Amino acid sequence: KLGESLSGVIRKITLAGMVDEKLVREVVRDIQRALLSADVNVKLVMELSKKVESRALKEKPPAGLSRKEHTIRVLYEELVNLLGGGEAYALPQKARIMLVGLQGSGKTTTVAKLAKYFQKRGLRVSIIAADTYRPAAYEQLSQLVEPLHIKVFGSPESKDAVEVVREALTQVGKSDIILLDTAGRHKSEEELFREMVALAEVFKPDEKFLVIDSNLGQQAGTQAKAFNEHIGITGVVLTKLDGSARGGGALSAVAATGAPIRFVGTGEGIDALEPFDAERFISRLLG
Amino acid sequence: VVLDERKLEELLSEFEIALLESDIAFDVAEKIISDLKQNLYGKKFKRSELEAAIKASLEQSLREILDLPSVSLEEMIRRKKEKPFVILFVGINGTGKTTTIAKVAKRLMGRGFTCVFAASDTYRAGAIEQLERHAEKLGVKLIKHARGADPAAVAYDAIEHARAKGKDVVLIDTAGRMETNVNLLEEMKKIARVAKPDLVIFVGDALTGNAAVEQAERFNSAVSIDGIILTKADADAKGGAAISIAHTIRKPVLFLGTGQSYDDLVEFSADWLIREILG
Numbered sequence: 001k002l003g004e005s006l007s008g009v010i011r012k013i014t015l016a017g018m019v020d021e022k023l024v025r026e027v028v029r030d031i032q033r034a035l036l037s038a039d040v041n042v043k044l045v046m047e048l049s050k051k052v053e054s055r056a057l058k059e060k061p062p063a064g065l066s067r068k069e070h071t072i073r074v075l076y077e078e079l080v081n082l083l084g085g086g087e088a089y090a091l092p093q094k095a096r097i098m099l100v101g102l103q104g105s106g107k108t109t110t111v112a113k114l115a116k117y118f119q120k121r122g123l124r125v126s127i128i129a130a131d132t133y134r135p136a137a138y139e140q141l142s143q144l145v146e147p148l149h150i151k152v153f154g155s156p157e158s159k160d161a162v163e164v165v166r167e168a169l170t171q172v173g174k175s176d177i178i179l180l181d182t183a184g185r186h187k188s189e190e191e192l193f194r195e196m197v198a199l200a201e202v203f204k205p206d207e208k209f210l211v212i213d214s215n216l217g218q219q220a221g222t223q224a225k226a227f228n229e230h231i232g233i234t235g236v237v238l239t240k241l242d243g244s245a246r247g248g249g250a251l252s253a254v255a256a257t258g259a260p261i262r263f264v265g266t267g268e269g270i271d272a273l274e275p276f277d278a279e280r281f282i283s284r285l286l287g
Numbered sequence: 288v289v290l291d292e293r294k295l296e297e298l299l300s301e302f303e304i305a306l307l308e309s310d311i312a313f314d315v316a317e318k319i320i321s322d323l324k325q326n327l328y329g330k331k332f333k334r335s336e337l338e339a340a341i342k343a344s345l346e347q348s349l350r351e352i353l354d355l356p357s358v359s360l361e362e363m364i365r366r367k368k369e370k371p372f373v374i375l376f377v378g379i380n381g382t383g384k385t386t387t388i389a390k391v392a393k394r395l396m397g398r399g400f401t402c403v404f405a406a407s408d409t410y411r412a413g414a415i416e417q418l419e420r421h422a423e424k425l426g427v428k429l430i431k432h433a434r435g436a437d438p439a440a441v442a443y444d445a446i447e448h449a450r451a452k453g454k455d456v457v458l459i460d461t462a463g464r465m466e467t468n469v470n471l472l473e474e475m476k477k478i479a480r481v482a483k484p485d486l487v488i489f490v491g492d493a494l495t496g497n498a499a500v501e502q503a504e505r506f507n508s509a510v511s512i513d514g515i516i517l518t519k520a521d522a523d524a525k526g527g528a529a530i531s532i533a534h535t536i537r538k539p540v541l542f543l544g545t546g547q548s549y550d551d552l553v554e555f556s557a558d559w560l561i562r563e564i565l566g
């Protein structure tokens with residue numbers, strides 16, 4: 001009699017185990033679909049889903065959580081870890097901040113937004129416009145920050161960005177925050193990358209922010225890696241999150257640079273800048 | 288030897304990864320692979336030929352997606368008897384619309400067409416000045432109003448000017464706008480209603496990931512897109528966005544932007560794209 005019921009229990013546990021494994025696999029497939037359609041790097045998705053699957057199968061779900069809920073909770077933890085553990089950003093009170101990134105990612109607009117952000121918190125801000133390539137770049141930045149009455153140093157006629165920075169630093173006086181806007185560039189434009197290194201050497205920034213368009217797809221990690229290798233990135237700003245893109249490329253950028261996401265851009269206006277919130281970002285990422 | 292189910296699944300998932308890594312949107316890549324699987328069903332291959340057979344079939348599907356009727360831009364302009372030929376450029380923020388307009392103008396002027404620019408981005412800081420610099424460098428007439436003016440009115444003005452002066456082409460620059468911004472999509476519709484363009488070109492960034500589908504759909508339902516130009520192809524873009532967009536709205540990619548100078552505009556080639564995606 002005992003033997004019979006024991007074998008019945010064993011069979012039930014084995015069956016449940018098989019159901020659990022099947023369930024976890026299905027949840028992991030859904031996770032892969034969500035992450036891939038949010039532009040997370042393919043290899044990173046595969047790594048993440050392997051980790052999540054093995055943890056979800058090994059760990060016993062805490063009391064009250066279904067196997068499925070536990071799997072999602074494990075994913076959340078892995079993503080928060082990837083994003084740097086979610087420590088709050090101690091806003092610098094005195095810093096030189098250099099912004100770099102691909103063409104059209106939103107650097108100039110972000111400089112204006114950051115200028116207002118710091119100014120609102122009582123800090124004196126100066127801006128250096130060192131994009132000497134793009135037609136009317138200086139005008140764009142000047143117009144954007146006009147309501148802030150912040151001096152924009154730059155020389156619309158100059159073709160030498162390094163010289164613009166050098167000159168500006170002699171005039172910038174008592175500023176708490178100095179923001180440096182640079183020209184867009186990608187890793188195959190070797191001369192522009194060399195210029196970026198030269199700019200960092202002259203400016204000696206405390207922060208180097210990589211500005212990333214949330215629409216950016218699978219190339220995010222590769223480009224971020226190149227920027228990091230050349231000047232060392234200390235922070236990421238993710239722009240255009242007011243579109244339908246969910247910004248999965250930012251995960252690769254963080255993974256490639258070891259730098260946390262500091263701010264997100266949510267519109268064209270000068271107020272459309274928010275400090276990064278990992279929980280909100282992840283729940284949007286998972287759709 | 289009948290298709291080895293397990294080997295097939297393995298190869299298909301490897302190819303799906305290749306599609307995803309070249310920036311083809313997830314839903315599009317999934318559809319391509321499932322159609323591929325259907326096509327291969329019931330066929331017989333030697334195990335050693337399986338991979339080559341899948342690759343050939345995949346290349347065929349990609350070509351079919353890109354194979355859309357398209358006349359050259361110059362031919363389109365020549366076919367329209369009544370001048371000017373009006374081209375409206377639209378797209379989300381920062382994709383390269385303004386720069387692309389300058390490139391297209393240079394190309395057309397090199398082929399004997401006269402051009403007029405309409406500065407219909409009346410919103411963004413420095414937008415009119417940026418287009419103005421290009422106009423000066425290229426020797427193109429620019430029609431502009433004050434910042435904040437009605438974009439449709441600027442377009443109308445430029446077309447009237449072109450008509451009066453017998454100019455061949457009007458190129459209308461518009462502000463970048465997110466596909467999620469209903470008000471700005473309405474504004475774009477109004478510009479199109481007033482300007483009645485002969486060609487609406489969607490300017491997209493070749494590095495765009497999954498958002499390319501939503502952007503193409505929403506822009507296409509607001510103003511019927513006639514053709515696409517993908518920019519920044521020089522930034523090591525695999526260009527999968529071309530497949531996502533072509534698959535979604537069935538419109539041809541006309542050109543690729545390959546740099547920041549006026550000459551960096553090339554006719555789109557399916558061969559280039561297929562090589563980037565499948566190696």
Ligand SMILES: Nc1nc2c(ncn2[C@@H]2O[C@H](COP(=O)(O)OP(=O)(O)OP(=O)(O)O)[C@@H](O)[C@H]2O)c(=O)[nH]1
Nearest residue numbers: 103104105106107108109184240265266267380381
């Ligand atoms: N909707 C939206 N638009 C944005 C955001 N950030 C920037 N933009 C827009 O994106 C476009 C490009 O922004 P810029 O600031 O000129 O980009 P950039 O990186 O300086 O460009 P380059 O200097 O040419 O490399 C502009 O139309 C901006 O208004 C954002 O968070 N949301």
Ligand SMILES: Nc1nc2c(ncn2[C@@H]2O[C@H](COP(=O)(O)OP(=O)(O)OP(=O)(O)O)[C@@H](O)[C@H]2O)c(=O)[nH]1
Nearest residue numbers: 103104380381382383384385386463519544545546
């Ligand atoms: N490398 C590269 N850069 C490009 C290409 N096309 C445009 N750019 C750059 O992309 C940035 C944005 O170009 P814009 O022409 O201002 O883009 P836009 O779409 O008009 O931007 P908004 O009007 O703000 O929406 C500039 O720095 C251009 O030089 C290209 O094909 N290759």
Ligand SMILES: [Mg+2]
Nearest residue numbers: 107108131137
């Ligand atoms: Mg800029």
Ligand SMILES: [Mg+2]
Nearest residue numbers: 384385408414
């Ligand atoms: Mg523009």
